[in-house]
Amino acid sequence: MMMLERYAYANRWRRVSPAAKGLFALCGLTAVFAAGSPRVACCLAAVLAAVTLAGTGVSLKNYLRVAAPALGFLATSAATLLFSLRLDGPAGPALHLVPSELPQVAFACTRSLGGLTAMLFLALTTPMNDIVALLRRLKTPETLLDIMTLCYRTIFVFSEAVHDMRTAQAARLGYATPGRALRSLGALAANLTLQVWQRSQSLHQAALARNNDGPLRFLEPEYPRARASLATAALSGASLIALAMVST
Amino acid sequence: MKQDSGEIVLEVRDVGFRYPDGSVGLDRCSLALRRGSRTVVLGPNGAGKTTLFLHCNGLLRPGGGQVLFEGLPLDYGRRGLRELRSRVGLVFQNPDSQLFSATVREDVSFGPVNLGLERQAVRERVEEALESVGMTECADKPVHNLSYGQKKRVCIAGVLAMRPRVMILDEPTAGLDLRMQHELMEVLQRLHAEGMTILMATHDLDLAYAWADEACLIDNGRVVGKFSADEFPHKAGMLERHGLAVPQVARLYPLLVARGVFPPGAPAPRSCAELARMLEPDELAGALCR
Numbered sequence: 001m002m003m004l005e006r007y008a009y010a011n012r013w014r015r016v017s018p019a020a021k022g023l024f025a026l027c028g029l030t031a032v033f034a035a036g037s038p039r040v041a042c043c044l045a046a047v048l049a050a051v052t053l054a055g056t057g058v059s060l061k062n063y064l065r066v067a068a069p070a071l072g073f074l075a076t077s078a079a080t081l082l083f084s085l086r087l088d089g090p091a092g093p094a095l096h097l098v099p100s101e102l103p104q105v106a107f108a109c110t111r112s113l114g115g116l117t118a119m120l121f122l123a124l125t126t127p128m129n130d131i132v133a134l135l136r137r138l139k140t141p142e143t144l145l146d147i148m149t150l151c152y153r154t155i156f157v158f159s160e161a162v163h164d165m166r167t168a169q170a171a172r173l174g175y176a177t178p179g180r181a182l183r184s185l186g187a188l189a190a191n192l193t194l195q196v197w198q199r200s201q202s203l204h205q206a207a208l209a210r211n212n213d214g215p216l217r218f219l220e221p222e223y224p225r226a227r228a229s230l231a232t233a234a235l236s237g238a239s240l241i242a243l244a245m246v247s248t
Numbered sequence: 249m250k251q252d253s254g255e256i257v258l259e260v261r262d263v264g265f266r267y268p269d270g271s272v273g274l275d276r277c278s279l280a281l282r283r284g285s286r287t288v289v290l291g292p293n294g295a296g297k298t299t300l301f302l303h304c305n306g307l308l309r310p311g312g313g314q315v316l317f318e319g320l321p322l323d324y325g326r327r328g329l330r331e332l333r334s335r336v337g338l339v340f341q342n343p344d345s346q347l348f349s350a351t352v353r354e355d356v357s358f359g360p361v362n363l364g365l366e367r368q369a370v371r372e373r374v375e376e377a378l379e380s381v382g383m384t385e386c387a388d389k390p391v392h393n394l395s396y397g398q399k400k401r402v403c404i405a406g407v408l409a410m411r412p413r414v415m416i417l418d419e420p421t422a423g424l425d426l427r428m429q430h431e432l433m434e435v436l437q438r439l440h441a442e443g444m445t446i447l448m449a450t451h452d453l454d455l456a457y458a459w460a461d462e463a464c465l466i467d468n469g470r471v472v473g474k475f476s477a478d479e480f481p482h483k484a485g486m487l488e489r490h491g492l493a494v495p496q497v498a499r500l501y502p503l504l505v506a507r508g509v510f511p512p513g514a515p516a517p518r519s520c521a522e523l524a525r526m527l528e529p530d531e532l533a534g535a536l537c538r
Contacts, residue, residue, distance in 0.1 A: 009390055127390070129350035153348045156392035202345035209305050209338045210359035210406065211330055218349050219357030219370050221388075 003066055008127040011056035018130040019137070020229035024051075025122035027237025031244040032114030038103075040247045041110035044240060048117035056124045066124065070116050074109060081105045128152045133220045142215035149216050150203070154196075161195055162188065257283040257445050258336065258414050262313035263303055265469075273299035275469040276313065281414065281447055286440055288456040288463050288477075289449040292491045296469035297449040298341070301416050304447070305338040334363055337407030341418040343399035352394070352402050353378070353387040359410040370409075377409035381435050397428030404435060414445040421452055433459060453487070456480075457495035458519035465490060481516065497523050 008014075013021065028048045035041040053063055064071075082105050083095045122131070132148055165188050169175065174184035207216070223229070259280040265273040274296050281287055289297050302308040303315055306322055306329045314321045317332055337359075340346045349355035356377055360370040378384045381401040386394065394402065400420060407415060420436075421429045433455070440446055450456050456463060457480045465473035465483075467490045475483060481498040488494070501516050501523060510526070517523040 005390070009388075009393075127350065129354055132350075149350070150348060152350060153391070157344045199345065202340065202342070203348055205302070205307050206340055206346040207348070207358075208307055209333060209340075210410065211333045211362040212358070213326065213330075213362075216348070216358070217361045218354035219361060219367070219374060221353070 003062060004123055005127075007056055007058055007062075007066075007124045011058070011125055013055045013125045014127075015223060016125070017223040017226035017229040018126050018134040019226065020233035021122055021126050022131070022134050023230060024233040024237045025118045027233070027240050028118030028121060029115055031237075031240040032111050032118060034241060034244040035111065035114070036244070036247065038106040038110040040244055041107070041114045043247070044244060045110065045114040045117045047240065048114065048121055052117065052121040052124055055121075058124060063120075063124075067116065067120060074112055074116070077112075078105055078109045081108070129218075130221065133218075136220075146216045154199070157199065158192065158196070162192060165191060255283045256280045256316075257318060258304060258447075259316040260300065260303060260313070261316060263300075263310040263315060264312035265299060265303065265308060265310055272296075272469045273308075274303070274310070277466070277469060277471050278313075279464055279471055279474070281445055282462075283413075283445055284440070284443055285445055286436075286459060286461045287447045288460040289447065289466055290451075290453070290456060290463060290487075290492055291449075291466040295466045295490075297466055298418055299469070300466065301338060301418055301447070301449065304414075304416055305336050306332045307338070330363075334359075334410050335412055336414045336416065337410055337412035339400075339403050339407050339415065339417040339420060341420075341422060343396070343403045346403045346406065347391045347399060350390055351387075352383060352389055352391060352405075355391060355402060356405045356409050359406055363410065373409045373411065374405075377405040380408055380438065381405045382431070395428075397424050397431065400424065400428075400432060401435065404432075408439075412444075414447065415439065417446070417448045419449050419451065421450060421455060429455070451492075453480075453493055453495045454497070454519065457498055458522075465492070477518075478516070496520060 028044070032041055032044050032048075035044055049063065052058070053060060058066075081101060082097060084098050085093060086096055087093045089096075126134075128148075129152075132145055132152075135148075136142075136145055166184075169184045169188065173180065174187075175181040259278075261278055263274050263277045267273050277296065277300060279287075279289075279300070289300065291297055299308065303310060306315075306324065309324055316322070317335065322328060322332060347355050349358060353374055356374045357370050360373045365373070374387075375384070378387055381404050383398065383401050383405055386398060386402075391399065391402065404415075404417070404420075417436075420432055424432060436446060436448070436459070448460075457477060460477040463473075463475055463477050463480070464471055465486065472490065473483065473486050480495055481502060484494045484499075497517055497520050500520075501510070504510055504523075505512050505514075517526055
């Protein structure tokens with residue numbers, strides 16, 4: 001999460017219009033789902049990953065580290081699709097491979113992989129505030145955007161609070177035994193709930209103090225050569241889709 | 249912009265307030281701020297300082313008494329509060345309670361955008377406010393990557409961008425190291441020089457004595473003392489009765505006068521640094537500065 005965040009704020013394409021990056025990611029997603037075979041979907045995933053690496057300046061190692069949780073999830077899903085549990089086997093319940101499912105699983109997995117690379121392209125090049133601003137221009141409901149803004153900000157506030165509380169508990173042997181660890185974890189959750197409540201009250205007061213009485217609105221950043229970026233994104237995105245359509 | 253220094257800009261008159269759990273927030277609390285003044289609010293924890301500030305910004309409504317801005321009782325209607333909050337800015341103690349946007353520039357723009365200003369006007373105010381607090385270089389940084397002191401400065405910029413006439417700060421130096429404290433006080437010094445009326449709560453008596461024109465002591469929700477900051481040395485008894493100490497320099501200077509180091513009747517120094525300068529080139533200067 002923090003690595004994603006770091007690259008989003010400090011990558012080569014940070015100052016490129018979010019609309020252009022969003023359009024390219026969307027085209028990437030569309031192309032992946034339009035792909036006629038796992039091989040094409042796989043190629044598209046490779047292209048999207050290569051574009052991301054080139055555009056952001058992220059090393060391949062760090063790219064894989066960022067993608068690892070999602071890749072793990074994808075691998076688990078693929079395994080559950082590929083293997084089935086047989087209860088009536090001669091040696092009792094056992095997992096066995098279902099070869100007939102293989103083409104479908106391969107297709108689903110390569111498409112998901114392509115989708116993941118398209119989303120990673122957006123996440124690694126565009127900070128959350130730019131994405132929220134883009135969604136606002138796309139007329140996303142204000143309530144949803146407010147929730148996104150507040151959640152994003154509070155993730156960092158509360159991760160710090162959790163870290164501090166956990167350290168304080170550990171310093172007083174709160175995690176010395178499994179039993180104590182469980183109790184400490186419960187206390188931490190209870191305390192955090194209370195803090196969330198108090199913090200939400202404070203944020204509400206702070207918003208009112210700065211004359212807020214509706215949606216949370218901010219100054220939207222401006223990007224140089226936004227139209228040119230958008231045209232480039234549209235062209236390259238359309239090429240991806242065309243590639244997916246013509247290849248089999 | 250020189251203004252009439254005798255004019256009362258914000259007044260809290262006999263205000264009483266009880267929290268929903270029945271605890272007393274304020275008890276016939278009265279305070280008047282002169283335009284362009286620097287006032288410190290002193291008092292132990294739980295004395296009612298924050299409650300008082302929330303009343304000044306219209307976030308809490310008095311159970312009794314009234315709050316007046318520029319001689320008129322506050323209008324708690326939507327338009328009235330909007331007007332008040334653009335004139336009286338409040339900087340909260342914990343910056344994480346105030347900052348809720350992802351980046352510095354966005355957060356500072358929050359107030360001006362809420363005022364309904366045009367995009368260009370918002371942009372100008374944001375840049376000006378960031379410049380005032382020396383945070384222009386951090387404008388595009390995410391808020392969570394800032395230091396505590398930087399977050400405090402962004403909070404001040406967020407309020408400054410609304411161009412208030414009165415700025416209220418709830419313990420702005422709490423949790424800051426010495427250098428950050430100095431930087432913050434320089435910002436406040438600059439704002440005061442530009443004509444801003446500043447009300448600040450602090451537990452740092454040395455800072456209060458060095459900075460303020462006027463002091464207000466509050467305890468159990470009631471103002472128990474109001475005096476000019478020059479009178480700090482004579483308020484030892486009152487301060488100690490309410491769990492506060494006398495500023496170091498105010499304790500030391502009379503002793504030096506009694507020992508004949510300084511002549512009686514000369515203007516008293518407001519800080520150890522000032523006292524050290526008066527003693528120069530005496531060797532005591534270095535020791536006192538430490």
